[in-house]
Amino acid sequence: MARLLLQGGAMAFFLVVGRLHPRVRGVGLLNRDLVWNLLNGVLLFILVAPLVGWVSGHAQLGLVSMDWLSQGWAQALGAFIVVDLARYALHVAGHRVPFLWSFHRVHHSAEFLDSTTGLRMHMVDFLQLSALPIVLFGVVLDTSQFVPWALPVALSVGVVFDGFQHANLRMDSRTMPFRIWNLLLNNPHFHSWHHTRDGHLCDGNYGNTLLIWDRIFGTEVTQAEPPALYGIAGQQRLRNDPWSWLWLREMPTVADGTGASDGAGMDAADGSEA
Numbered sequence: 001m002a003r004l005l006l007q008g009g010a011m012a013f014f015l016v017v018g019r020l021h022p023r024v025r026g027v028g029l030l031n032r033d034l035v036w037n038l039l040n041g042v043l044l045f046i047l048v049a050p051l052v053g054w055v056s057g058h059a060q061l062g063l064v065s066m067d068w069l070s071q072g073w074a075q076a077l078g079a080f081i082v083v084d085l086a087r088y089a090l091h092v093a094g095h096r097v098p099f100l101w102s103f104h105r106v107h108h109s110a111e112f113l114d115s116t117t118g119l120r121m122h123m124v125d126f127l128q129l130s131a132l133p134i135v136l137f138g139v140v141l142d143t144s145q146f147v148p149w150a151l152p153v154a155l156s157v158g159v160v161f162d163g164f165q166h167a168n169l170r171m172d173s174r175t176m177p178f179r180i181w182n183l184l185l186n187n188p189h190f191h192s193w194h195h196t197r198d199g200h201l202c203d204g205n206y207g208n209t210l211l212i213w214d215r216i217f218g219t220e221v222t223q224a225e226p227p228a229l230y231g232i233a234g235q236q237r238l239r240n241d242p243w244s245w246l247w248l249r250e251m252p253t254v255a256d257g258t259g260a261s262d263g264a265g266m267d268a269a270d271g272s273e274a
Helices: 002-020 032-058 072-096 098-108 123-140 150-165 188-192 212-216 242-247
Strands: none
Touching: 002 150, 032 123, 032 242, 072 098, 072 123, 072 150, 072 212, 098 123, 123 150, 150 188
């Protein structure tokens, strides 16, 4: 429950901040994408969360001892770094492995980004992200001796950054203090280039919280100004509703081979509201 409240609070906060200093102007606060994102998040939680909770309670192997981390702050920091690197690797796989991309493109079908866009995902993506901490901290690493707050704190950082990185918030990484922030931590400008419609030309910026993984592994594609367009181009475009995301229903194609818009994905861009 605490994690749900944190996620909801983060999304609400960054929605408000995005209204005050938006990257894309003329967007209605209550738009169709926001409604569909929230509905999709609720449905995923209702359908999958009970299974994830049951597996989490029974996956307690702990193959690698972590007893050498005795201080609570070190446990939280170590767990955060491990899960953040693992999320980076999983995210890369979601783009580079065709089978995984077929599901991950649901998230990239968003043609407008706000703090709720992180809820726009396929059930397969949700299961992967939910399984990651279970595998890391229940199966691989023995965290049974961690202080009770270490893992919740480590995982909560990513929850907040998920809302922050997708926010419709203008941050110029060339100016202070954002220039310093952009040295280490993810932000809406950095992540906007992960969602560019030209992703087939500059596919990168996979980090969830720390930017160092993209810089270490050479996957940063950030440019000075935000992308002009977001979403997916061509025949991979999906219809814009949760039912279509679940069943991967693609947009009908027109004569030139591009996906014809049903108008839903553009509601946010033209400022109309649901």
